[in-house]
Amino acid sequence: MLKRHHYAAIAAVAFLAALAGVGVGRHFMPPSQPVESDLHRLMHDELDLDTTQEARIHALEQRYDQRRRVLEDEMRRDNALLAAAIRAEHGYGPQVSAAVDRSHHAMGELQKETLRHVFAMRNTLRPDQAKRFEEAIASALTNGQ
Numbered sequence: 014m015l016k017r018h019h020y021a022a023i024a025a026v027a028f029l030a031a032l033a034g035v036g037v038g039r040h041f042m043p044p045s046q047p048v049e050s051d052l053h054r055l056m057h058d059e060l061d062l063d064t065t066q067e068a069r070i071h072a073l074e075q076r077y078d079q080r081r082r083v084l085e086d087e088m089r090r091d092n093a094l095l096a097a098a099i100r101a102e103h104g105y106g107p108q109v110s111a112a113v114d115r116s117h118h119a120m121g122e123l124q125k126e127t128l129r130h131v132f133a134m135r136n137t138l139r140p141d142q143a144k145r146f147e148e149a150i151a152s153a154l155t156n157g158q
Contacts, residue, residue: 055149056134060142069137077130084123091116 056062056070095116098108131150135143 051153052149060145066137070134073130073133080126084119084126087119088116091119
């Protein structure tokens, strides 16, 4: 019984240390600019869109923003379920595993929705614009490599 409490205490300390590390990292290392911001800037500031393209892209962005908000809300709910499972099981058990799987589903759906949005925007572009857009996406996905 004592060993069980000892392991639980070690796990709790490790978890708290990890949280502290994340907090310190966020404080001293600001997050990089999201890929969406780079693509948005490229799309609206550098590709010389005509008014028809601007209108189509604006409509696409509004639809994407609505869907993204829904999926982000789902991810927040999934995180709350994961937190509850961690509190209940105090380890990696079936509830935690199921909660992780749920959260991965929402993350995957957001990634798919984002890619659909990117390709829909690409389809509004002329070939010369599409080439620059694709180069920017490839660079963003590979960190410029």
